[in-house]
Amino acid sequence: MxxxxxxxxxxxxxxxxxxxxxxxxxxxxxxxxxxxxxxxxxxxxxxxxxxxxxxxxxxxxxxxxxxxxxxxxxxxxxxxxxxxxxxxAPPPAPAPAEVPANVLRLLDRLDGVPAMVINACYDVLAWNRMLTALIGDLAQAPPERRNTLRWLFGGPLEGARLELARRCVADLRASGRYPADPAVRAIVAELSAASPEFAGMWAAREIEVQRTITKRAVHPVAGELELDCEILPVPGGEHRVVLYTAAPGSASERGLQKLRGT
Structure with a gap:
C-alpha cells in the first residue's frame, strides 16, 4: 500500500x-x-x-x-x-501487453464502427480499418506516439480539448495502478515534467472513471461529426475497447457511412 x-x-x-x-x-x-x-x-x-x-x-x-x-x-x-x-487490497499486477485474440477478432468485425483498444496508460494497442479512416493510419506513427495522453498534452489545451485532458487524467488516477505499475508511474513522471497542466491536474487527485465521452470534430470526408465515445473494459485485465458511434439518423451517422465506403 x-x-x-x-x-x-x-x-x-x-x-x-x-x-x-x-x-x-x-x-x-x-x-x-x-x-x-x-x-x-x-x-x-x-x-x-x-x-x-x-x-x-x-x-x-x-x-x-x-x-x-x-x-x-x-x-x-x-x-x-x-x-x-x-x-x-494488494496492488494490481501489471497486465500483459498483448491484446486478447478474441478482442482483436471483435475489432475486425466492427466494420462500420471506428474502434480501438487502449491500456491504463492510454497507449493505443490495436485498431480497426474504420478508426484509420477516422483519424489516420496509426501504423505510420512510432509506438511512443500512439498515446492519447501524449497527444493531448503535446498541444495547446483549451475548450473541449482541455476538458478531455482533465477527464483522462482523472481516469488514469482512478485506475488505481499508480504508483505500483511501472508503466503508469513512468508516464505520470514524464508528463509531469513536460507539462505544467498535467502536473496541476495530477496534483488535484480527481477520480472519475470514463465510460462515455462526446467528441466533436470536422473530418475532410465525413464533415462535422458528433460521436459518442464508449469505453468498455475487457474483463480480466486493464485493456479497454473504445467505440465511436453516432446517433441513428444523424448527419454524423451519415458521415461514418461515408468513411466506411472509403
Missing part, C-alpha cells in the same frame, strides 16, 4: 468536504474550508489519532471497513469510494 498516496487523497477530500453537509457549523475559527480531522474521525467511527496517522502516511494498512466508513464520512462518489477501497 502506498501510504503517501492514501494520505494525499484523504487530505484532498477532507479539504473539499462541506461542514454544513455533515451537520457541523461552517463558521468559527476553522483553519480549513473543509472538515476538521476530528470531525472526519467522529463521522467514520475511528479515533482521531488513527485518522491523523492515516493523513500523515503512518500506521498499518487500514481495513476495507475503515476505508468504507471514511468514504461515507467524506461523501465520496462511487468512483472515489472504489479508488479508496483499493488501498485495502
Amino acid at each position: 502506498d501510504r503517501r498516496e492514501l494520505a494525499g487523497f484523504l487530505r484532498s477530500r477532507r479539504d473539499r468536504a462541506r461542514p454544513d453537509d455533515a451537520g457541523f457549523a461552517a463558521g468559527g475559527r476553522r483553519q480549513t474550508p473543509g472538515l476538521r480531522r476530528a470531525e472526519v474521525a467522529l463521522l467514520a467511527g475511528i479515533s482521531v489519532d488513527y485518522y491523523i496517522r492515516l493523513e500523515q502516511g503512518r500506521g498499518p494498512r487500514p481495513s476495507a471497513q475503515v476505508l468504507a466508513a471514511l468514504g461515507r464520512a467524506l461523501r465520496l462518489t462511487g468512483d472515489e469510494t472504489r479508488y479508496l477501497l483499493g488501498f485495502a
Whole structure:
C-alpha cells in the first residue's frame, strides 16, 4: 500500500468536504474550508489519532471497513469510494501487453464502427480499418506516439480539448495502478515534467472513471461529426475497447457511412 498516496487523497477530500453537509457549523475559527480531522474521525467511527496517522502516511494498512466508513464520512462518489477501497487490497499486477485474440477478432468485425483498444496508460494497442479512416493510419506513427495522453498534452489545451485532458487524467488516477505499475508511474513522471497542466491536474487527485465521452470534430470526408465515445473494459485485465458511434439518423451517422465506403 502506498501510504503517501492514501494520505494525499484523504487530505484532498477532507479539504473539499462541506461542514454544513455533515451537520457541523461552517463558521468559527476553522483553519480549513473543509472538515476538521476530528470531525472526519467522529463521522467514520475511528479515533482521531488513527485518522491523523492515516493523513500523515503512518500506521498499518487500514481495513476495507475503515476505508468504507471514511468514504461515507467524506461523501465520496462511487468512483472515489472504489479508488479508496483499493488501498485495502494488494496492488494490481501489471497486465500483459498483448491484446486478447478474441478482442482483436471483435475489432475486425466492427466494420462500420471506428474502434480501438487502449491500456491504463492510454497507449493505443490495436485498431480497426474504420478508426484509420477516422483519424489516420496509426501504423505510420512510432509506438511512443500512439498515446492519447501524449497527444493531448503535446498541444495547446483549451475548450473541449482541455476538458478531455482533465477527464483522462482523472481516469488514469482512478485506475488505481499508480504508483505500483511501472508503466503508469513512468508516464505520470514524464508528463509531469513536460507539462505544467498535467502536473496541476495530477496534483488535484480527481477520480472519475470514463465510460462515455462526446467528441466533436470536422473530418475532410465525413464533415462535422458528433460521436459518442464508449469505453468498455475487457474483463480480466486493464485493456479497454473504445467505440465511436453516432446517433441513428444523424448527419454524423451519415458521415461514418461515408468513411466506411472509403
